[in-house]
Amino acid sequence: MVNRQLRSTTIKRLIRKTPGGKVVTIYKPKKTGKHICGRCGQVLNMPYDQRKVRKLSKSEKIPSRPYPMLCSKCAEEVERYKAMADVTFKFKFDANFKRDLTIEKFLQKGWFKKISASK
Ligand SMILES: [Zn+2]
Known part of the structure; x- marks a missing residue:
């Protein structure tokens, strides 16, 4: 059985053939969707890819004004x-x-x- 943390559905499974002819499964975190305004649905200018967002500081992730979920x-x-x-x-x-x-x-x-x- 596969490692417990790799059985998660939030992980993308890719099956690839290596140059040596072996078939391996590669696990990658899924790309997450864009943020949209809660009222009008406009796309917000915020970083959304969780693989990159993790490395950013809080002020880079979310606007510091009130109602950050709105445009x-x-x-x-x-x-x-x-x-x-x-x-x-x-x-x-x-x-x-x-x-x-x-x-x-x-x-x-x-x-x-x-x-x-x-x-
Ligand atoms: Zn809006």
Whole structure:
């Protein structure tokens, strides 16, 4: 039986013939997929190949701004949405505020209840 760590399904198996005529099995880690934005599905400019990512520092792997799982455009929209909610509920200013659940998905649980109670 093969070594336990090589029986994993996250490892790619390649069967190759050596110059000497032997047939050997080569084990390689699988290439992982690209990161996409959680809201719009755009491909993020982040390193994604786990074989290379392992060698990078944390700041090279993930953006240091808030909402690293979103693209910069969507992250900005989330901040704008939060500001609009603040204006509407905290300062009782009449702004055209419409709820957008695709944005609220990335905010804390019970965020809307908390902010609408501060009226
Ligand atoms: Zn996006």
